[in-house]
Amino acid sequence: MSDPQDRKRWRGLALLVRDAVEHGSRAVEKVHLETARRPFVILEHIPAIAEPTKLVHTVHDLAVTSVYETIRIVNRVVGSTVDVAFDTLGAMDEKKSE
Amino acid sequence: MGRKLELALGVLNGAIGDHLARTGNGLATDLTLVHEGRPLPLSRLRDVLPAPSPRVVVLLHGLMCTEDIWRFPSGDDYGALLARDFGFTPLYVRYNTGLAIPDSGRALSRLLDGLVEQYPGPLEEILPLGFSMGGLVARSAVHFASLEDNGWLARVRRAIYVGTPHRGAPLERAGRVLTGLLARIPDPYVKLVGEIGDLRSAGIKDLGNADLRHEDRSARDTFLADPHHPVPLLPSIRHYLVAGSLSREPWLTEIFGDTMVPISSGTNGHHAGPRALPPGNVKVLPGLSHMDVAHHPEVYAQLKEWLTE
Numbered sequence: 139m140s141d142p143q144d145r146k147r148w149r150g151l152a153l154l155v156r157d158a159v160e161h162g163s164r165a166v167e168k169v170h171l172e173t174a175r176r177p178f179v180i181l182e183h184i185p186a187i188a189e190p191t192k193l194v195h196t197v198h199d200l201a202v203t204s205v206y207e208t209i210r211i212v213n214r215v216v217g218s219t220v221d222v223a224f225d226t227l228g229a230m231d232e233k234k235s236e
Numbered sequence: 237m238g239r240k241l242e243l244a245l246g247v248l249n250g251a252i253g254d255h256l257a258r259t260g261n262g263l264a265t266d267l268t269l270v271h272e273g274r275p276l277p278l279s280r281l282r283d284v285l286p287a288p289s290p291r292v293v294v295l296l297h298g299l300m301c302t303e304d305i306w307r308f309p310s311g312d313d314y315g316a317l318l319a320r321d322f323g324f325t326p327l328y329v330r331y332n333t334g335l336a337i338p339d340s341g342r343a344l345s346r347l348l349d350g351l352v353e354q355y356p357g358p359l360e361e362i363l364p365l366g367f368s369m370g371g372l373v374a375r376s377a378v379h380f381a382s383l384e385d386n387g388w389l390a391r392v393r394r395a396i397y398v399g400t401p402h403r404g405a406p407l408e409r410a411g412r413v414l415t416g417l418l419a420r421i422p423d424p425y426v427k428l429v430g431e432i433g434d435l436r437s438a439g440i441k442d443l444g445n446a447d448l449r450h451e452d453r454s455a456r457d458t459f460l461a462d463p464h465h466p467v468p469l470l471p472s473i474r475h476y477l478v479a480g481s482l483s484r485e486p487w488l489t490e491i492f493g494d495t496m497v498p499i500s501s502g503t504n505g506h507h508a509g510p511r512a513l514p515p516g517n518v519k520v521l522p523g524l525s526h527m528d529v530a531h532h533p534e535v536y537a538q539l540k541e542w543l544t545e
Contacts, residue, residue, distance in 0.1 A: 145244075150262030156260065172424035220375055 143199075149224050156217040160210055167206040171199055237271060242302050246311050246333070250300030252335020254438040267331035267343040269351075270303055275330070278347075278354040286452035288357040289325040293318050293339045294348070298368030298399070298530065299439060305367060305530045316363060317536055322543055324363065327351070333369055334437030338450050341376020348377065348388040365539075367530045369443060369496070371400025376448040379467050398478040398541060399529040401446055401497040402504035403465055408444035411436070446501075469504065469513070476517050476542045478535050479503050480524035489522065496526040517542075 178195040182188050248516045249256065249265045250502045256264035262526065269276040271284050281288070295315050297305045306313035306328070314324025329347070331340050352359055364374040375397060381389040396524045411433065418430030447453045479502025480494035493499045519538045529535050 146262035148262075150256070153259065153261050154256070154263060157255070157261075165431065169424040169428050195273070 142228075145228055147223060149221070152217065152220045153226070156213055159213040163206050163209050163213075170202055170206075174198060174202070188202065239304065243304060245350070246297075246302040246304075250333040250437060250439065252435065253332040254332075254336065255435075257332060257335055265330060265332040265348060267329065269338060269347070270328050270330045271293055278350045278356070281351075281354060282356040283431065284450055285325060288355060288359075288362040289319075289323050290326045290358045291322070291359070291363065292305045292327050292351075292352075292359065293324040293365050294327050294362040296331070296344070296366040296370030296373055297333075297437045298366075298370050299443065300328055300335070300528075303369075303525070308531045308533070313531065314536055314539065317414070318363075318539070321473060321540060323351060323542075331373065332439075334439045336438040336441045336450065336453070337369065337372050337376050337442040337447055340373045340439070341448060342380050344373055344377035345380045345384070345386055345388070348381070349386050352388045352391065357393060361393060362388055363394055364392065364398055365396045365397065366398070368401070369439065370525065371397035371402070372443070372448060373447055375402075375467065378470050379448055382470060392473055393471060394474045394476065394543075396476045396478070396542070398475070398535055399441060399480055399494055399497055399526050401501045402469075402477070403501040404445040405443045405497060405501065407496060408440060410439075411493075412441070412444055415525075465504070474517065475513055476539075477503055477513065477519070478529055478538055479518070479520045480526060480529040481520055481522045482525050484522040489520070493539075494524060494526040494529065 177196075178191060178198070181191040185192075201208065245263060245265060248263060253264060255261075266275075269278070269281075276284060295303065295313075295314055298302055307314060313326075313521060315328060317323070318324040319326050329344065331343065333340075348362060351362075359480055364378075366372070366374040374397070376394065378385070378395070392411055415433040417428045418426050418433065421427065421430075442453065445452065448463060448465075479497065479499055481489040481499060482492055482495050483489050489499055490500070493502055499520060503520065504513065521532075521534050521538070524532055524534065
């Protein structure tokens with residue numbers, strides 16, 4: 139890993155994985171919410187259960203969004219940790235080559 | 237491992253290279269000369285070219301490739317053969333094929349300007365040789381150089397294009413229509429498929445209509461048209477075009493071309509029109525697929541014939 143080009147690429151790979159998780163989770167979240175929305179909308183048209191359904195719908199969406207947001211937060215934390223690790227390795231390599 | 241890694245990065249750059257460049261990702265390829273698989277800064281030309289020829293051939297690979305695409309099974313390539321037979325110094329360019337073609341064209345123009353300044357000897361001729369997208373990048377660079385009056389352009393007397401979609405690639409245009417249709421279907425799963433399809437790079441999208449300038453991209457035709465190109469081949473240069481054709485049957489040749497580029501696009505519609513090139517400057521080689529034309533003895537025989545003229 140002493141080659142700066144290799145280090146740059148490893149860092150790039152880590153960033154790419156981070157981007158993939160970030161964008162992928164957003165895309166899947168959108169599909170998840172949209173798919174769940176359909177039965178909720180039908181149920182919300184039935185007067186007898188409309189109000190409790192709206193409540194369940196809101197709670198459901200909140201729970202789903204929270205799960206995906208947690209995934210993204212963990213992803214960013216891991217990404218930042220990897221960045222620090224690369225910085226440390228880079229500093230060690232520079233020290234060695236001095 | 238090194239060669240395979242570079243090939244993998246070439247594919248990755250072709251697919252999402254514009255995203256990599258935009259996010260400052262270290263996997264993005266910068267446009268540069270390469271020598272023995274490593275980037276070659278212009279300042280190091282003197283070290284690797286102890287006896288530089290006054291004529292250089294600049295080889296530009298195609299989408300999702302690296303300079304490896306030029307290699308014959310025997311290990312030769314057009315650059316090495318042109319060096320042997322005509323004394324050209326071969327210079328191989330590697331670039332991020334996912335970037336918009338005008339961006340790569342501008343970067344190439346800057347590189348060639350630098351080459352003229354730092355070439356370790358007199359430089360009389362620059363011969364661009366582009367495969368597929370590489371030909372469009374060369375055309376884009378020529379276009380920008382002609383606007384900005386760059387010195388390197390005066391050294392270009394001939395340009396060679398092999399398997400270049402001068403009038404665009406129908407497969408990309410079909411993809412554009414398909415992703416457009418998918419985006420209009422009100423189903424989240426179908427939309428997701430459409431969005432994934434739309435992630436393809438700016439470079440791939442530019443191939444659809446062979447867009448050489450940013451302003452051309454905004455005027456894209458949604459339908460499967462084959463428009464006449466808004467940036468004609470520069471008349472002060474002699475242009476030579478090689479197009480492959482998978483079949484030897486004339487009617488199949490017209491429809492499928494080399495599988496990626498139809499004959500009408502690969503030959504810049506040489507059959508007719510006021511902008512048509514002299515017939516002798518265009519060669520259709522039956523039995524060669526798109527990838528074959530980048531490294532085939534028949535293609536080289538044709539290049540040799542043209543350069544002997």
